[in-house]
Amino acid sequence: MSRHVDNLDRLCNKLHRRFGEQDSLCVQAKEALETSKAQEQQSSKQYDWSVPYRVLIQNQQSEYMQQIQRPATRPLSAS
Incomplete structure (x- = not known):
């Protein structure tokens, strides 16, 4: 879980204990x-x-690594 979801979960628990479910x-x-x-x-x-993980690092061109890599961003054009 992300930090945001963890914080929301803690908040829900505190509100439930303090004010009730309704x-x-x-x-x-x-x-x-x-x-x-x-x-x-x-x-x-x-x-x-x-x-x-060591195998994935050694084989950067594997199908799995190609699948999870972020798409390349375009360079900013000089104006």
Whole structure:
């Protein structure tokens, strides 16, 4: 989990203990937590744990490394 999701989770727990489950702030925090978790799961890249990291570093041209690398950004044009 990211730091943002961890912080939202802690906030939800504090609000739940302090104000109860039906409080509007608690409900809003839970909604924000659920949307953040969903976005994080969709955007995170999954690591193939069956391949040792050392092998991936040695073989930069492997299919897996090509798949996870960020696309190259265009250089800024000089104006």
